[in-house]
Amino acid sequence: MMQTDYVVVGAGAAGMAITDALLTHTDATVTMVDRRHAPGGHWIDTYPYVRLHQPSAFYGVDSTALGQNTIDTTGLNAGFYERASADEIRSYYGQVMQHRFLASGRVRYFPNCEYLNDQRVGSRVSGAIWELRAARKVIDTTYLEGDIPATSPPPFEVADGVRCVPAGAITHLQERPETFVVIGGGKTALDACVWLLEQGVAPEAIRWVKPRESWWINRKYVQPATLLPDLYRGHALHLEATAQATSVRDLFARLEAKRFMLRVDTEVEPSMYRGAFISETELDLVRTIKNVVRLGHVRRIDQHTITLDQGQVPTSARSLHIHCAARALPRPELRPMFEPDRITVQPFMRGLACFQFAMVGVAEALLNTDDEKNRVLPPINYWDSTRDSLTSLLAGVAHAKARADYPALAAWANTSRLNPMGDLGPYRDHPDVLEARALIQHHSAAAYGNMSRLIAM
Incomplete structure (x- = not known):
């Protein structure tokens, strides 16, 4: 042994x-x-x-x-x-x-x-x-x-003859589809949309099927080294909003007003938060996709119909359905x-x-x-x-x-190099850091005290 x-x-x-x-x-x-x-x-x-x-x-x-x-x-x-x-x-x-x-x-x-x-x-x-x-x-x-889409089957039924592939398969297509149908509301789906748009696919040729809308953290506030003051400022903005929030919904509204939290569609309130990051440039790009379906989770795809929790939408044999909807964590x-x-x-x-x-x-x-x-x-x-x-x-x-x-x-x-706050020393006198430190000192106690109350609401 x-x-x-x-x-x-x-x-x-x-x-x-x-x-x-x-x-x-x-x-x-x-x-x-x-x-x-x-x-x-x-x-x-x-x-x-x-x-x-x-x-x-x-x-x-x-x-x-x-x-x-x-x-x-x-x-x-x-x-x-x-x-x-x-x-x-x-x-x-x-x-x-x-x-x-x-x-x-x-x-x-x-x-x-x-x-x-x-x-x-x-x-x-x-x-x-x-x-x-x-x-x-x-x-x-x-x-x-x-699970990830590359190694797990779609969490919905797919009829014979329907073109349905995981996110990675779109990089080596043999036949261009008439429409790309991206299924999923998380990071994989967003990445697939971004990649298609970067390849020159017209926004009108993309249909995005989202079971839920997600909040995203602005990547500006998660940066190292010379941009570390922005990270520290983001931490301060989060504490300030948490101290002042009257509900979880109000907290995210305050964070969105500070551009700390972002969402693709400002008309739809997100219910999902996975902690993923996005740049405002990426956000502007995916906002060009206007054909968005919000009828819950996909249950079955037939050659001419997509059946969801709350209804059906048409599809066709010329559409490519991109499976980005694994069970995740x-x-x-x-x-x-x-x-x-x-x-x-x-x-x-x-x-x-x-x-x-x-x-x-x-x-x-x-x-x-x-x-x-x-x-x-x-x-x-x-x-x-x-x-x-x-x-x-x-x-x-x-x-x-x-x-x-x-x-x-x-x-x-x-x-540790893995700790974003671990290398703040060289920037402790940066104006943004000084301003953020004042906010943190002013709002920390109230923020930490308010968290439990907001969670219990």
């Missing part, structure tokens, strides 16, 4: 960030088991035109920077820091695995394999079985793994993150995925007991609604307060 200190199940963003933290902060050995053929998780399967919706500077593993930290000068992201493409992210994780993990001599990697939960690893290719014992813990990064019963022989990775604050994942590994390394770790990192569900945005934000406030009781963990968080 093979021996290892930790078994990490999954080599996506979570597994990679946690393993990197364990290598930095312990002398432990790690064995990574992943069903995909290469590290990167869903980035291995995703659509080819996808990019990070946040700057590259905040993504990846803590020890190794992603990208060149440059500001884009062309395209829809002009004026903002670079956002890595899927190819860049796959290459990045491959380099981290080869030159950081495997080169350390402390990591073993089993791609194309399943962890069988009984101290065995099975190859999906050869059928070989290995016995593997974790001396410390099994770290499960798959508990909240969601699940919401199973929460369980303690840290147990004697197991870590079950779950979010514990809003956003900042890789920062959270890395902190799981750092907490495991630096804190003494599972009780301490669970006190600092109590799990929450992924956010989906406008009310969820507040519950997840409040969880982040509680986490920050608990983290402050552990100086080593707090010191790491304050210097």
Whole structure:
């Protein structure tokens, strides 16, 4: 039987960030088991035109920077820091695995394999079985793994003869359709619309079927380095609005008035909040699509009819239906993150995925007991609604307060490249930072006090 200190199940963003933290902060050995053929998780399967919706500077593993930290000068992201493409992210994780993990001599990697939960690893290719014992813990990064359109069937019926493809398939069409029907209201659907428009498809040739309208965070307020004052100002605007809001609906109206929150259609009130970012340039582009269907979820597509929750709309054999409507992130019963022989990775604050994942590994390394770790990192569900945005934000406030009781963990968080607020020092005297600091000092107490009241309404 093979021996290892930790078994990490999954080599996506979570597994990679946690393993990197364990290598930095312990002398432990790690064995990574992943069903995909290469590290990167869903980035291995995703659509080819996808990019990070946040700057590259905040993504990846803590020890190794992603990208060149440059500001884009062309395209829809002009004026903002670079956002890595899927190819860049796959290459990045491959380099981290080869030159950081495997080169350390402390990591073993089993791609194309399943962890069988009984101290065995099975190859999906050869059928070989290995016995593997974790001396410390099994770290499960798959508990909240969601579906993506590239690897899951549409969540609706598709009749024979209907052209229906996942988002990635539109990059290699053999026959141009008369109409592109984009199905979904989240980031994948928005990306598909943007890509089609950038390829010169007329807005009139796109029909966007949205089960729900979404709020988006203005990418201006999530920028690193020289644009970090804007991020700090965005934090201040959010606190000010939270302190003054009389309801969740009023909160989002205030944030929209400050251009912190954005929506595609100002005539339709969003009910969905996933925490994704968009630039105002992208927003202006997708607003050119006027043929929008809002009749709930698609139930079935026939050759001439799309059936939805609240009605039907016509379609045709000459239309291409683009499936962007996977189940996304699940919401199973929460369980303690840290147990004697197991870590079950779950979010514990809003956003900042890789920062959270890395902190799981750092907490495991630096804190003494599972009780301490669970006190600092109590799990929450992924956010989906406008009310969820507040519950997840409040969880982040509680986490920050608990983290402050552990100086080593707090010191790491304050210097991690994955923490957007970690590099504010050089800009502390910037006029925007000074103004934002005054707003934060004035509104923090009222904002934190108002959060629970708004959630309960």
